[in-house]
Amino acid sequence: MKAVGFKTSLPISEEESFIEFETAKPQPSGHELLVKISAISVNPVDFKIRQNSAKGTVLDTPKIIGWDAAGVVEAVGENVSLFSVGDKVYYAGDITKPGSNSEYQLIDERIVGKQPSTLADEAAAAMPLTVLTAWEIFFDRMRLSAERDQNKTLLIIGGAGGVGSIAIQIAKKVLGLKVIATASRPETIEWCQKMGADVVVNHRNLVEEVRGAGFQFVDFIVDFVDNNGYWDAMAELIKPQGHIASITGSAVPVALNKLKSKSVSFSWEFMYTRSTYQTDDMIEQHHILNRVAQLLDEGVLFHTHTHTLHGLSAETLKQAHAQLESGTTIGKWVIKY
Structure with missing residues (x-):
């Protein structure tokens, strides 16, 4: 072959x-x-x-x-x-x-x-890869449910990529969340809106953008771009007792102590875990x-x-x-x- x-x-x-x-x-x-x-x-x-x-x-x-x-x-x-x-x-x-x-x-x-x-x-x-990643991060790692979490806020970092595109849809159509997605170019902003995002913000000034859109804190955050690069912003924006999850890994130790005072949970998602092990x-x-x-x-x-x-x-x-x-x-x- x-x-x-x-x-x-x-x-x-x-x-x-x-x-x-x-x-x-x-x-x-x-x-x-x-x-x-x-x-x-x-x-x-x-x-x-x-x-x-x-x-x-x-x-x-x-x-x-x-x-x-x-x-x-x-x-x-x-x-x-x-x-x-x-x-x-x-x-x-x-x-x-x-x-x-x-x-x-x-x-x-x-x-x-x-x-x-x-x-x-x-x-x-x-x-397949994107739906498995998004589904697992929401349902297996963060344990979200439409009954308990409907109308809560979710920030998706990387809304226009493969995982972000289907994650917006699942969050809106299956879980009933209010979705804030990041994008910076006109075409990616339009794409996120087409996928169903309620609000689209620029990732370059994330804290200011999210708060400028009317959200002091968000209930949930998923990172599909750069865990290290957005860590401080995520720690600032997450609501007390909220949940952050990421697929992007980290070359250095993650500063989990920044989540301690808010009692925030953090999860990794790796779509290949089930097959690998x-x-x-x-x-x-x-x-x-x-x-x-x-x-x-x-x-x-x-x-x-x-x-x-x-x-x-x-x-x-x-x-x-x-x-x-x-x-x-x-x-x-x-x-x-």
Whole structure:
């Protein structure tokens, strides 16, 4: 089968930052599905792993990355019970295993969902990683509920990106929160409003902007951009006994003591935790993807696919990664095979 990968970490402008190669088509066992991929999308995790996972070394075998796909089940392992050959599926995958930048992929059925029936392959491929991240951060990490938290305030830092785009929708349509999202360019402000944000503020002067919009404190904050860069602002803006969550990590210790006087909770979200550690509740990602597929098919949520490239190749992946690295992407970029 055809695949695209890399042997060393190079700037995306370098000729061999991605290379095309042939490799054996894998065979499923256990809970694995063999999926013939129809479309993939790209996320910041892709370029971060490309930049760092083979730095200063040359791998013997090219590394295949990519963690969003839509496709058709071609074969199943002996323990598979959730899917059958011919099912259309979508999923974000497992960061510890070969990714989706290939013609076929093995994927554990417990982290796969039925593809939304109303979406084209490219729109479906845009959704899994971002919906899993947003759903988990709200429901599994922050433990929010529509019954208890409806009409409370949520600040989303990074409203126009892939995760922010679907997080605005889930927060509004599923949880009933009042959403404040950050954006700075006219096109990103318009996008956040289209997603359903009640208020859009500039991230460059976050405390002043939020308070200028009439909010002294907010009940909840989610960071999808830069935990360190916004930490002081988040600590200032969060309401006493509120909750902050982040997906962006930190190269230095997080100053949790700044939250102590307000008794504020803090959570990390890492979408790959369940698959990496084979947690007892790993199948929750299957359930989340199916629930979101239902919400997409019902028109409660809508896809965030904004741009399509065509064909699995080193060139299309270079274009997609260059766009993500620019930091100006709105919604999700997809490669249709």
